[in-house]
Amino acid sequence: xxxxxxxxxxxxxxxxxxxxxxxxxxxxxxxxxxxxxxxxxxxxxxxxxxxxxxxxxxxxxxxxxxxxxxxxxxxxxxxxxxxxxxxxxxxxxxxxxxxxxxxxxxxxxxxxxxxxxxxxxxxxxxxxxxxxxxxxxxxxxxxxxxxxxxxxxxxxxxxxxxxxxxxxxxxxxxxxxxxxxxxxxxxxxxxxxxxxxxxxxxxxxxxxxxxxxxxxxxxxxxxxxxxxxxxxxxxxxxxxxxxxxxxxxxxxxxxxxxxxxxxxxxxxxxxxxxxxxxxxxxxxxxxxx
Amino acid sequence: xxxxxxxxxxxxxxxxxxxxxxxxxxxxxxxxxxxxxxxxxxxxxxxxxxxxxxxxxxxxxxxxxxxxxxxxxxxxxxxxxxxxxxxxxxxxxxxxxxxxxxxxxxxxxxxxxxxxxxxxxxxxxxxxxxxxxxxxxxxxxxxxxxxxxxxxxxxxxxxxxxxxxxxxxxxxxxxxxxxxxxxxxxxxxxxxxxxxxxxxxxxxxxxxxxxxxxxxxxxxxxxxxxxxxxxxxxxxxxxxxxxxxxx
Amino acid sequence: xxxxxxxxxxxxxxxxxxxxxxxxxxxxxxxxxxxxxxxxxxxxxxxxxxxxxxxxxxxxxxxxxxxxxxxxxxxxxxxxxxxxxxxxxxxxxxxxxxxxxxxxxxxxxxxxxxxx
Numbered sequence: 001x002x003x004x005x006x007x008x009x010x011x012x013x014x015x016x017x018x019x020x021x022x023x024x025x026x027x028x029x030x031x032x033x034x035x036x037x038x039x040x041x042x043x044x045x046x047x048x049x050x051x052x053x054x055x056x057x058x059x060x061x062x063x064x065x066x067x068x069x070x071x072x073x074x075x076x077x078x079x080x081x082x083x084x085x086x087x088x089x090x091x092x093x094x095x096x097x098x099x100x101x102x103x104x105x106x107x108x109x110x111x112x113x114x115x116x117x118x119x120x121x122x123x124x125x126x127x128x129x130x131x132x133x134x135x136x137x138x139x140x141x142x143x144x145x146x147x148x149x150x151x152x153x154x155x156x157x158x159x160x161x162x163x164x165x166x167x168x169x170x171x172x173x174x175x176x177x178x179x180x181x182x183x184x185x186x187x188x189x190x191x192x193x194x195x196x197x198x199x200x201x202x203x204x205x206x207x208x209x210x211x212x213x214x215x216x217x218x219x220x221x222x223x224x225x226x227x228x229x230x231x232x233x234x235x236x237x238x239x240x241x242x243x244x245x246x247x248x249x250x251x252x253x254x255x256x257x258x259x260x261x262x263x264x265x266x267x268x269x270x271x272x273x274x275x276x277x278x279x280x281x282x283x284x285x286x287x288x289x
Numbered sequence: 290x291x292x293x294x295x296x297x298x299x300x301x302x303x304x305x306x307x308x309x310x311x312x313x314x315x316x317x318x319x320x321x322x323x324x325x326x327x328x329x330x331x332x333x334x335x336x337x338x339x340x341x342x343x344x345x346x347x348x349x350x351x352x353x354x355x356x357x358x359x360x361x362x363x364x365x366x367x368x369x370x371x372x373x374x375x376x377x378x379x380x381x382x383x384x385x386x387x388x389x390x391x392x393x394x395x396x397x398x399x400x401x402x403x404x405x406x407x408x409x410x411x412x413x414x415x416x417x418x419x420x421x422x423x424x425x426x427x428x429x430x431x432x433x434x435x436x437x438x439x440x441x442x443x444x445x446x447x448x449x450x451x452x453x454x455x456x457x458x459x460x461x462x463x464x465x466x467x468x469x470x471x472x473x474x475x476x477x478x479x480x481x482x483x484x485x486x487x488x489x490x491x492x493x494x495x496x497x498x499x500x501x502x503x504x505x506x507x508x509x510x511x512x513x514x515x516x517x518x519x520x521x522x523x524x525x526x527x528x529x530x531x532x533x534x535x536x
Numbered sequence: 537x538x539x540x541x542x543x544x545x546x547x548x549x550x551x552x553x554x555x556x557x558x559x560x561x562x563x564x565x566x567x568x569x570x571x572x573x574x575x576x577x578x579x580x581x582x583x584x585x586x587x588x589x590x591x592x593x594x595x596x597x598x599x600x601x602x603x604x605x606x607x608x609x610x611x612x613x614x615x616x617x618x619x620x621x622x623x624x625x626x627x628x629x630x631x632x633x634x635x636x637x638x639x640x641x642x643x644x645x646x647x648x649x650x651x652x
Contacts, residue, residue: 075384087312099383
């Protein structure tokens with residue numbers, strides 16, 4: 001059974017189309033990365049999935065139900081982002097206690113462990129935390145809630161590199177113990193690609209790619225050679241990215257199978273080079289503009 | 290991971306308890322308002338004096354009406370505040386849908402009304418005690434010793450009005466959240482009424498609606514009227530906010 | 537695939553013996569902080585090459601000829617490629633055949649000494 005399923009999902013804000021005719025499904029118990037440049041529609045999509053926003057047209061189901069106003073979807077979902085609001089009168093310890101009342105699968109041991117590990121104090125207030133500490137506290141809530149659908153919208157903003165690594169490790173460890181559906185949005189892939197299983201690449205509200213990370217790493221290759229040779233060889237192929245190298249040489253990124261086919265024809269006149277997954281994501285989105 | 294099933298009642302209960310726990314500060318502000326009302330009441334609500342060569346007579350009436358009025362204002366403000374984006378986002382941090390959010394708000398406002406009614410009535414006793422010790426003259430004690438039945442009626446009537454005001458404030462807040470036009474409209478209406486009333490005009494017939502409650506002499510009927518009206522306001526709020534986008 | 541390579545090294549060093557149980561995808565996931573699906577891919581690469589075999593319900597085990605298979609593969613692919621690259625670089629630098637062989641001997645000797 002698919003956990004999330006979207007067909008022709010569109011969301012407009014006035015004249016601006018944030019999510020544009022998007023169709024995809026997410027299978028059970030995976031960590032999916034939602035990747036795309038700023039303004040790609042990641043947050044809007046996640047808020048529709050979370051049931052906070054309504055779609056302008058198209059369909060979305062979460063656990064086979066429309067998430068908007070669904071208590072079933074809401075009670076199995078936790079949405080973590082940097083603008084999470086907590087009552088200003090409650091201390092961090094009180095907030096965790098309250099969260100445990102709401103979430104049936106809440107794991108206080110895990111929450112306390114992470115709380116101490118990241119050296120929070122029970123009497124601190126959320127409003128008194130720095131940006132990075134806020135993010136860290138929010139992800140503790142997200143992990144300890146142990147919801148069947150856990151959504152992290154750019155959860156690491158403001159965190160130190162070390163804390164981010166610790167968070168990824170905690171996330172993976174807890175996922176291994178309690179496999180569940182995790183969606184993780186980020187505008188950059190490089191740091192999170194080890195953690196992810198699948199990638200959904202968005203650009204301008206549209207789906208650019210959806211595939212396992214391991215396939216993304218093999219998805220494209222680059223050819224390097226003389227301008228005219230590359231131009232001739234790649235005629236009719238979709239070029240994701242092209243860069244001039246000096247006067248006579250250039251560098252072109254295309255699908256790996258296409259690149260390998262081209263290489264057979266050309267012999268030694270061009271070189272084939274691997275393309276890193278995060279570079280490819282940038283080429284597939286920003287690079288074309 | 291297996292899915293959990295949460296019933297509406299359970300979620301509303303969790304939200305209600307969360308609100309009670311996190312909004313204790315609001316009750317402090319209520320106490321503050323009531324103390325202020327009490328201080329204003331200490332001078333007496335009405336006084337007159339007369340004197341002749343041998344006698345100097347001055348009479349002052351004391352009443353805790355002002356405390357009750359301040360409690361009304363407090364609850365109205367709290368009801369409007371409850372509908373703001375800030376409070377709503379706090380609701381949707383944890384499990385909620387629009388219905389559960391509205392219902393738990395209604396339950397919270399009802400509790401606030403109950404607290405308000407009790408403390409406002411009790412402040413009447415406080416006022417009596419203060420006046421008793423402070424006044425140097427004779428205390429002509431009409432109602433000085435309260436009859437339990439009267440105290441109960443007082444609390445019940447205050448509670449009824451507070452419930453009504455809470456639901457009305459909440460409805461106004463939801464309208465304002467729905468569209469900023471309503472803020473202007475509601476503000477204009479209130480201001481216009483004040484001006485009209487100030488100039489001694491008779492209020493338009495529609496505001497006779499208040500008479501519907503004010504002239505009711507049976508407590509049971511008043512309770513029924515209030516409950517129906519509050520239910521109507523909350524129902525309208527629920528319908529209006531059912532498709533609202535959050536966070 | 538880095539995981540597959542790391543596992544091969546473990547086998548070559550003798551840290552896992554023939555017919556012993558292989559690390560599970562979950563153990564690898566935890567050791568390397570990678571998604572278990574990615575770890576499973578690494579294991580599957582070795583299984584496809586016959587280095588590992590599956591016991592139903594028990595997991596992956598090292599096949600009897602695992603070491604030879606890895607040695608054979610590495611010799612014929614990795615080592616050969618490295619040597620070819622070394623030869624090509626030597627050609628570009630004008631390093632002669634004897635000198636290249638001498639350099640290899642030197643490197644080998646250095647390694648052996650360090651191991652003692």
